[in-house]
Amino acid sequence: EQVDAYKITCYDPSDTQKLHRLFEKFGRCYxxxxxxVRRFLIDSGVRVFSTIEYEELDDTFIEIKQCIDEISRLNMLSFDIETYNPAGVPRPKVDPAVMISYADGTRAGVITYGASHNAHVIKVQDEKEMIERFCGLVREKDADVLFGYNSSDFDLPYLRDRAHALRASLALGRDNTGFTLRRQAFFSSASVQxxxxIDVFHMIRFLATIGALKTNTYTLGEVYREVFGDTKKQVNKMDIWKMWNVNEERERLIEYSMDDAYTTHRLGAKFLPIFVELARIASTTVEDAVSSTTGQLVDYVLLKEAHARNIIAPNRPRESELLSxxxxPIEGAYVKVPTPGIYKDIIVFDFRSLYPSIIVAHNISPETLNCSDCTKEEAYVSPDGTRFCSKRRGIIPEVLSRILKHRSALKKQLKSLDKDSEEYAYAYARxxxxxxxxxTFYGMLRNVRARWYCRECAAATTAWERFYIKDVISKAEKEGFTVLYADTDSLFIELGRKTEKEALSFVDKINKSLPEGMELELEDYYTRGIFVSKKSDSVGAKKKYALLSRSGSIKIRGFELVRRDWSQIAGDTQRRVLETILKDGSLDKALQIVNSVVQDLRDKKVPKEKLVIYTLLRKGLxxxxxxxxxxxxxxxxxxxxxxxxxxxxxxxxxxxxxxGISDKAELEEFVEEGDYDADYYINNQVLPAVESILGELGYGSDLLKAGKKQQGLGDWL
Incomplete structure (x- = not known):
């Protein structure tokens, strides 16, 4: 609707909240x-990592003419510190930092005051000189980007406290200042003038949260192995102070510290382009993009679009609005649960970007909801009866449409580029x-705390999802296909006597009947698959299956091996059992694996790193x-x-x-090798992990322990 409103501009940003409180007495402020900073980027159209063409007169800025995105060549430097820790946890008031390692993409080194024969060591007299020499190195390298791993919460604050204690200068900024620290919900964010x-730990947390990384923990070594398939040097962190005091061990500590800097640099350089592009799209800074949620980034994108359209953005909800x-709640997506068992010849189809394409195809947006511009016959009417305008394009579908088109064009471009080139890395990141x-857009529509929350929009989107997936299932069954499982946007079909060609022909017919922008596409063909039942139930489990593709790769969803709240020994055993059944079709080999692991546990042959159970502390102790x-x-x-x-x-x-179990629990760093409860890991980790698979073949936990067999794999195939 059209409104009359006053736009108030402040010369001092801190006056914004003061004026808000003042004018709220006369009407609602937006x-x-x-x-x-975000307001400036939105209003000016300036984007990070861009070349700006502007007009000036007599050295006075007039206006920005254009902003051109470029691939910037940056001087990137990573760093890591090691600290003396005789008490276990280093104490910044009394425990010195003993070395600072660095890497710039071509070489790595260490600054330390400890004796060393390593050619990559820069030797200094004491800790104070080490800190100031590192700051000098940052200036010498003219670092545009500083990478650390958990550097906002540990390395930088520790260096600041040590510099203060030693009266040293921590001049990291280009203006020779230190850094500023901004505390957020679960972590801090440090900025250097x-x-x-960039705290690479925050990058990893972001990517893991959205499912882009499957890692049990956020430790540097675990993440590096997950991303690059390689291992890094490791030491027992509780023994760093001991290593520092012994010459040979100090050399090993230096190598470990340099490896930390190298792996941090490699991870940071790999993921930085993604966050640069997110910052550009969302009109925010790279540091903000790294520390934001996906919902916050979408909020920024829509604020920019609202400004361009001269639309006043809605406010975030007040507490009373939140409660209502x-x-x-809204009804969720449709799921057809599988019948537990092992199947052959499975073909999987996915709706490409289903929720985004539904929103675009049906113009779903808060301002198009139940509009007066078109009749019921002209409007898009969802299966739950909600109407959306067909004449006036909504802000959300407009933005989403551009995003989907840009991504589609970039994916086509990738096919013509060398995978090892900078152009490929840049296009892939974009x-x-x-x-x-x-x-993220659909989740934002149903997020009760979101600025752009719209229950009717979210409910209509899932209503259309249920309509389309059920319609495809019905048509597939009429054509003689067996639909094993369907979940939200995916369809798992057992071919049986049907051919792959017939399945692809069926999908072509479906796509001709879908609205523009919606498409059902082939995900992959699988020679064998396992679907299991819910715990203590005969009904098939959602999102829990394992599939062997024609190429020999295994796709696993929902099992303990991809969850961090199970130990590695449980996950590894489950993976090996799945691989054996899927690839070899051998139940006997699968049982031998289980028996061997159980025996190793009893004989105390399992190293402690395979027994660790990870969890996130969501509250204060x-x-x-x-x-x-x-x-x-x-x-x-x-x-x-x-x-x-x-x-x-x-x-x-x-x-x-x-x-009891709780009484026996200890953090891994305080546990000696061999000190574990074998019965706990057998009965509460390993057997439950494989029982969900072998149970479908007639093996419950009692039978597994006894080694008795009810039926073989051949009974299923």
Whole structure:
């Protein structure tokens, strides 16, 4: 609707909130909560990592003429510190930093005051000189980007405290200042004046949250192995102070520290282009893109579009609005659960970007909802009866449409580029950024805290999803196909006597009947697949299956091996059992694997790193009402002097010492090799992990322990 409104511009950003409180007495204020930097980027059209052409007169800025995106060549420097820690957890007031490692993409080195024969060491007299020499190195390298791993919460604050204690200068910025620290929900974000400080840990957290990385923990070594398939040097961090005191061990510590800097640089350089593109699209800074959620980034994109359209953006909900929104849940996506078992010749089809394409095809947006511009016959009417305008393009479908078109064009461009070229890396990062944003719009519509929340829009989107997936299932069954499983946007079809050609012909007919922009496409062909039942139920489980593709790769969803709240020994055993059944079709080999692992556990042959169970502390330790194993382990660690806070990922082991399971739990770093409760890992980890698979072949946990067989794999195939 058209409104009369006053636009108020402040010369000092801090006056915005003061004026908001003043004018709220006379009417509702809008867009008062947009930070100054983001407001400037939205209003001016300036984008990060771009060349700006502007007009000036007599050295006075007039206006920006254009902003051209470019692939910028940056001086990137990573760093890592090692600290003396005789008490376990380093104490910045008394425990010195003993070395600072660095890497610039071509070489790595270490600055330290400890004796060393390593040719990559820069030797200094003491800790104070080490800190100041590192700052000098940052200036010498003219670093545009500083990468660290957990550097906002550890390395930089520790260096600041040590510099203060030593009266040293921590001049990291281009203006010779230090850094500023901004505290957020579960972490801090550090900024260095004139340089881009990127905490790679925050990058990894972002990518893991959206499912782009499948890692059990966020440790540097685990992430590096997941991303590059390679391992990095490791040491026992509790022994760093001991290593520092012994010449040979100090040399190993230097190599480990340099490897930390190298792996941090490699990870940062790989993922930085994605966040640069996200920042450009969302009109925000790269540091903000790294520390934001996907929902916040979409909010920024829509704020930019609203400004371009002269639309006043809605406010975030007040507390009273939140409560009413939370009382209005919507019906979710349709799922056809599978019949548990093992199947052959499975073909899987996916709707390409289903929710985004539904929103675009049916013009779903808050301002097109139940509009007066078109009749019911002219409007898009969802299966739940909600109407959307067919004449006036909504802000959300307009933005989404552009995002989808840009991504499609970039994916086509990738096919013509050398995969090892900079152009390929840049284009891949851009299309991946578009993918991240496109897949967030639906979640934003149903997020009760979102500025652009619209229950009717979200409900209509899922109503159309249920309509399309059910329609395809019905048509497939009429054509003689067996639909094993369907979930949201995916369809799993058992070919049986049908051919692959007939299945592809069926999909072609479906696509001709879909609205423009919607498409059902082949995901892959699988020679064998396993679907399991729910725990303590004969009904098939959602999102829990394993498939062997024609190329020999295995796709696994929902099993313990891809969850961090199970130990590695459980996940590894489950993977090996799945691979054996899928690839070899051998039940006997699968049982031998289980028996061998059980025996190794009893013989105390399993290394402790395979027994660690990871979990995220979502609350402060004092807020937990019951003492679960992870809380018990964390409380014991805190008594030993280790800092354990809300938002931390911790890893614990169930040891032999103690009465109950919680009493036996200890953080991994305090556990000696061989000190684990074998019965716990057999009965609560390994057997439950494989029972869901072998149970479909007639093996329950009792039969597994006894080694008895009810029926073979041949009974299923």
């Amino acid at each position: 867009e008062f909560d947009i930070p100054y 004139g340089r881009l400080h 929104r939370e009382d209005e 299309q991946y950024a578009f993918k991240i944003l496109a897949n 004092d807020e937990y009402k019951s003492i679960s194993p992870e809380v018990s382990a964390a409380l014991k660690a805190r008594k030993r002097g280790k800092e354990v806070d809300e938002g931390m990922m911790i890893g614990y082991i169930i040891t032999e010492k103690g009465k």
